[in-house]
Amino acid sequence: xxxxxxxxxxxxxxxxxxxxxxxxxxxxxxxxxxxxxxxxxxxxxxxxxxxxxxxxxxxxxxxxxxxxxxxxxxxxxxxxxxxxxxxxxxxxxxxxxxxxxxxxxxxxxxxxxxxxxxxxxxxxxxxxxxxxxxxxxxxxxxxxxxxxxxxxxxxxxxxxxxxxxxxxxxxxxxxxxxxxxxxxxxxxxxxxxxxxxxxxxxxxxxxxxxxxxxxxxxxxxxxxxxxxxxxxxxxxxxxxxxxxxxxxxxxxxxxxxxxxxxxxxxxxxxxxxxxxxxxxxxxxxxxxxxxxxxxxxxxxxxxxxxxxxxxxxxxxxxxxxxxxxxxxxxxxxxxxxxxxxxxxxxxxxxxxxxxxxxxxxxxxxxxxxxxxxxxxxxxxxxxxxxxxxxxxxxxxxxxxxxxxxxxxxxxxxxxxxxxxxxxxxxxxxxxxxxxxxxxxxxxxxxxxxxxxxxxxxxxxxxxxxxxxxxxxxxxxxxxxxxxxxxxxxxxxxxxxxxxxxxxxxxxxxxxxxxxxxxxxxxxxxxxxxxxxxxxxxxxxxxxxxxxxxxxxxxxxxxxxxxxxxxxxxxxxxxxxxxxxxxxxxxxxxxxxxxxxxxxxxxxxxxxxxxxxxxxxxxxxxxxxxxxxxxxxxxxxxxxxxxxxxxxxxxxxxxxxxxxxxxxxxxxxxxxxxxxxxxxxxxxxxxxxxxxxxxxxxxxxxxxxxxxxxxxxxxxxxxxxxxxxxxxxxxxxxxxxxxxxxxxxxxxxxxxxxxxxxxxxxxxxxxxxxxxxxxxxxxxxxxxxxxxxxxxxxxxxx
Amino acid sequence: xxxxxxxxxxxxxxxxxxxxxxxxxxxxxxxxxxxxxxxxxxxxxxxxxxxxxxxxxxxxxxxxxxxxxxxxxxxxxxxxxxxxxxxxxxxxxxxxxxxxxxxxxxxxxxxxxxxxxxxxxxxxxxxxxxxxxxxxx
Numbered sequence: 001x002x003x004x005x006x007x008x009x010x011x012x013x014x015x016x017x018x019x020x021x022x023x024x025x026x027x028x029x030x031x032x033x034x035x036x037x038x039x040x041x042x043x044x045x046x047x048x049x050x051x052x053x054x055x056x057x058x059x060x061x062x063x064x065x066x067x068x069x070x071x072x073x074x075x076x077x078x079x080x081x082x083x084x085x086x087x088x089x090x091x092x093x094x095x096x097x098x099x100x101x102x103x104x105x106x107x108x109x110x111x112x113x114x115x116x117x118x119x120x121x122x123x124x125x126x127x128x129x130x131x132x133x134x135x136x137x138x139x140x141x142x143x144x145x146x147x148x149x150x151x152x153x154x155x156x157x158x159x160x161x162x163x164x165x166x167x168x169x170x171x172x173x174x175x176x177x178x179x180x181x182x183x184x185x186x187x188x189x190x191x192x193x194x195x196x197x198x199x200x201x202x203x204x205x206x207x208x209x210x211x212x213x214x215x216x217x218x219x220x221x222x223x224x225x226x227x228x229x230x231x232x233x234x235x236x237x238x239x240x241x242x243x244x245x246x247x248x249x250x251x252x253x254x255x256x257x258x259x260x261x262x263x264x265x266x267x268x269x270x271x272x273x274x275x276x277x278x279x280x281x282x283x284x285x286x287x288x289x290x291x292x293x294x295x296x297x298x299x300x301x302x303x304x305x306x307x308x309x310x311x312x313x314x315x316x317x318x319x320x321x322x323x324x325x326x327x328x329x330x331x332x333x334x335x336x337x338x339x340x341x342x343x344x345x346x347x348x349x350x351x352x353x354x355x356x357x358x359x360x361x362x363x364x365x366x367x368x369x370x371x372x373x374x375x376x377x378x379x380x381x382x383x384x385x386x387x388x389x390x391x392x393x394x395x396x397x398x399x400x401x402x403x404x405x406x407x408x409x410x411x412x413x414x415x416x417x418x419x420x421x422x423x424x425x426x427x428x429x430x431x432x433x434x435x436x437x438x439x440x441x442x443x444x445x446x447x448x449x450x451x452x453x454x455x456x457x458x459x460x461x462x463x464x465x466x467x468x469x470x471x472x473x474x475x476x477x478x479x480x481x482x483x484x485x486x487x488x489x490x491x492x493x494x495x496x497x498x499x500x501x502x503x504x505x506x507x508x509x510x511x512x513x514x515x516x517x518x519x520x521x522x523x524x525x526x527x528x529x530x531x532x533x534x535x536x537x538x539x540x541x542x543x544x545x546x547x548x549x550x551x552x553x554x555x556x557x558x559x560x561x562x563x564x565x566x567x568x569x570x571x572x573x574x575x576x577x578x579x580x581x582x583x584x585x586x587x588x589x590x591x592x593x594x595x596x597x598x599x600x601x602x603x604x605x606x607x608x609x610x611x612x613x614x615x616x617x618x619x620x621x622x623x624x625x626x627x628x629x630x631x632x633x634x635x636x637x638x639x640x641x642x643x644x645x646x647x648x649x650x651x652x653x654x655x656x657x658x659x660x661x662x663x664x665x666x667x668x669x670x671x672x673x674x675x676x677x678x679x680x681x682x683x684x685x686x687x688x689x690x691x692x693x694x695x696x697x698x699x700x701x702x703x704x705x706x707x708x709x710x711x712x713x714x715x716x717x718x719x720x721x722x723x724x725x726x727x728x729x730x731x732x733x734x735x736x737x738x739x740x741x742x743x744x745x746x747x748x749x750x751x752x753x754x755x756x757x758x759x760x761x762x763x764x765x766x767x768x769x770x771x772x773x774x775x776x777x778x779x780x781x782x783x784x785x786x787x788x789x790x791x792x793x794x795x796x797x
Numbered sequence: 798x799x800x801x802x803x804x805x806x807x808x809x810x811x812x813x814x815x816x817x818x819x820x821x822x823x824x825x826x827x828x829x830x831x832x833x834x835x836x837x838x839x840x841x842x843x844x845x846x847x848x849x850x851x852x853x854x855x856x857x858x859x860x861x862x863x864x865x866x867x868x869x870x871x872x873x874x875x876x877x878x879x880x881x882x883x884x885x886x887x888x889x890x891x892x893x894x895x896x897x898x899x900x901x902x903x904x905x906x907x908x909x910x911x912x913x914x915x916x917x918x919x920x921x922x923x924x925x926x927x928x929x930x931x932x933x934x
Contacts, residue, residue: 644834651837655844658844658848662926665930666932721891723901725828728831729907730827731833732826732911733891736910740874740878743913743914743917746917746921749865750921754924795920
């Protein structure tokens with residue numbers, strides 16, 4: 001199963017090359033990966049319906065309860081099928097939509113990476129694994145929203161989406177860790193078997209709030225919904241895939257997955273239902289008043305997500321069934337409509353509904369898909385959206401508490417959804433033909449396949465409702481509730497209150513559509529004010545954060561080396577000194593060890609050299625005096641039997657002198673710039689560091705009870721690491737991971753020095769001498785990575 | 798700096814220092830020495846040569862760019878860890894040969910790691926010192 005998750009990531013690595021090799025056919029070729037995954041998951045449906053589940057565990061950090069654990073059950077399979085199926089269609093569509101775009105290869109790579117991450121989320125059976133993939137979806141979403149990265153708007157929207165979902169993700173991580181602590185396991189399938197563990201825990205309140213924050217930010221729930229309309233800056237196939245069919249449903253998935261663990265309490269029901277209800281009504285209300293096709297769809301997606309959260313909040317078996325049915329229906333019709341919106345934009349040059357009209361003749365296939373999708377969205381028979389609307393209403397109508405207000409909210413949201421559906425289907429394709437920036441014609445096959453297949457499934461599913469119920473919904477409901485369930489879906493439930501409500505909804509929605517122009521000013525007046533509210537909050541917060549970062553940087557990273565040194569030294573003295581005074585036996589300070597006379601000589605030499613450093617009037621002299629201190633210390637190392645340290649110290653001192661000499665040439669003439677007070681301050685700081693280190697050494701050497709580290713290494717050096725030189729064995733074996741970190745830090749430092757010293761003058765040189773620019777650029781190109789150059793790749797290297 | 802004495806001395810010191818640095822590197826596991834010290838000694842040799850005969854000739858003598866040495870060193874150190882990962886499932890678990898070899902004794906991934914450290918230290922030191930010294934010219 002890990003293969004299925006990794007397939008997306010592996011394919012992402014090769015996508016740009018496939019694109020380069022296959023040109024126009026790359027989309028169809030690459031789509032074989034998600035299409036194959038769809039078949040793979042589809043093949044499991046039969047056995048899933050029979051009650052089986054499939055799991056695979058790969059050890060990762062088992063000591064922390066974190067494993068790469070995956071589990072395919074009904075809920076995961078429903079999501080996985082949507083993810084891989086829509087993924088295949090979107091990749092083919094993207095090939096047509098972005099045809100000729102030089103970044104198309106990257107588009108494939110990002111979409112595949114996203115697909116892998118999303119599959120990881122819905123298949124993960126470990127909370128930490130889930131979180132890792134969850135964040136990967138946020139990152140790929142960031143890359144895809146900012147796909148047109150030369151536009152400031154795209155970049156701002158991408159950052160906004162990342163910050164909102166990323167902040168929620170952090171809260172969620174905290175919540176998941178608490179949940180793991182409360183239940184004693186990070187494995188989700190184990191957790192759901194003991195729901196009382198989390199709910200009776202004193203941490204339950206904190207867990208609930210934190211996990212809900214993660215789910216609500218990801219699924220664009222009020223008041224975090226504002227990032228989703230912004231995310232429309234992404235290319236339309238991305239909006240269809242990430243921001244409607246899959247990623248935004250990750251929050252829904254999490255709520256469904258954890259509902260046996262966290263759900264069923266009053267706190268869950270009230271908060272989840274309320275947030276979902278508000279989002280549902282608000283999103284739909286804002287949706288029909290937009291003029292940009294994609295923004296209409298984005299707000300209606302917000303509304304649909306609200307609907308799903310609302311249903312999971314109600315939490316009855318019927319409501320969960322309704323949620324999963326609505327989820328499937330929504331993925332089909334909203335995917336269709338987004339792809340249609342992209343086709344309209346692509347073929348006419350505008351997404352403004354007020355400028356689109358009468359396009360049926362020019363784009364009959366796109367128009368058909370749009371009509372079917374919109375009819376499904378409006379909940380008209382005989383489409384799958386109708387079935388989902390019926391069960392949605394019935395779930396609200398049969399809710400155990402407050403059925404009246406809940407049903408009213410459901411109907412209100414749905415009325416505006418009908419209006420929005422009419423707006424994106426009737427308005428562009430019927431009525432008077434309007435002039436568009438481009439002469440409209442039918443979209444290419446690659447861009448028709450997606451909408452037609454998705455819209456077609458919306459029709460097909462409506463005629464085989466019992467099949468969908470058995471293989472799609474029932475297993476998913478059972479996996480969500482963790483007990484067996486009876487699920488029936490039917491196209492014609494007979495005349496009842498719910499059907500009457502549906503009729504009323506459609507009529508009211510169409511009435512709003514017909515009267516939308518005169519209604520608009522009224523509607524703006526009763527605007528719930530929420531459209532500006534949270535987004536302004538985000539801006540204020542972001543501005544405040546940048547302001548704080550700016551101030552903090554100016555204080556802490558002020559560019560004065562001496563201030564950095566002072567900060568480091570004082571912090572060390574304060575923290576170590578405090579620990580020493582409170583935790584250690586400081587008696588040792590007074591027990592001065594015996595010293596031989598040549599040791600005293602060396603120490604005296606060091607002290608004298610240190611005094612000289614502060615007194616001389618020449619930098620070179622100061623450097624040499626400093627080196628004397630260093631060499632003196634090396635001598636002490638030899639006397640106390642640490643030849644390794646001595647060798648290292650000798651070499652370091654020598655190289656430091658060379659470095660200083662090289663740098664000294666660059667410095668201005670030696671001058672005394674500090675006043676008496678500053679020098680006194682520096683002397684005090686230096687003295688405090690000296691006193692600290694001296695006491696530390698005296699105390700630690702006097703206290704023989706703390707030698708177990710030494711004992712361990714001297715006993716195990718040969719035994720475990722086959723080496724007699726303990727220092728080296730620690731460096732390359734026992735603590736080799738630290739050494740690896742250190743050599744990486746060294747390398748980064750070298751890169752920094754090199755960049756400071758060499759790269760800037762080169763650029764300045766280039767600017768100073770324009771005639772050499774061509775040669776410099778040529779040599780820069782020659783140094784570039786071979787795959788970055790098409791010629792190099794074509795030459796068959 | 799133009800000094801005949803230094804230039805002449807360097808010619809004899811450089812090979813000795815380099816030999817010593819390799820000696821320190823290889824015996825490091827059992828006797829004083831190791832990749833870090835070895836790398837520093839080797840750097841000192843080249844720095845001495847650069848002071849005596851100029852950075853340009855030192856670079857020519859080194860043949861490979863010190864920046865590339867950093868990369869190679871990190872790669873070697875990384876590979877030594879990955880061998881452990883592949884062999885035992887845990888990154889950086891030491892793997893040893895079963896028989897002894899002359900001079901170094903048993904061969905193992907810690908030695909490979911130490912070679913990586915040696916290369917990185919030489920690379921880093923020379924990258925920084927050469928960059929600073931060439932700024933002078």
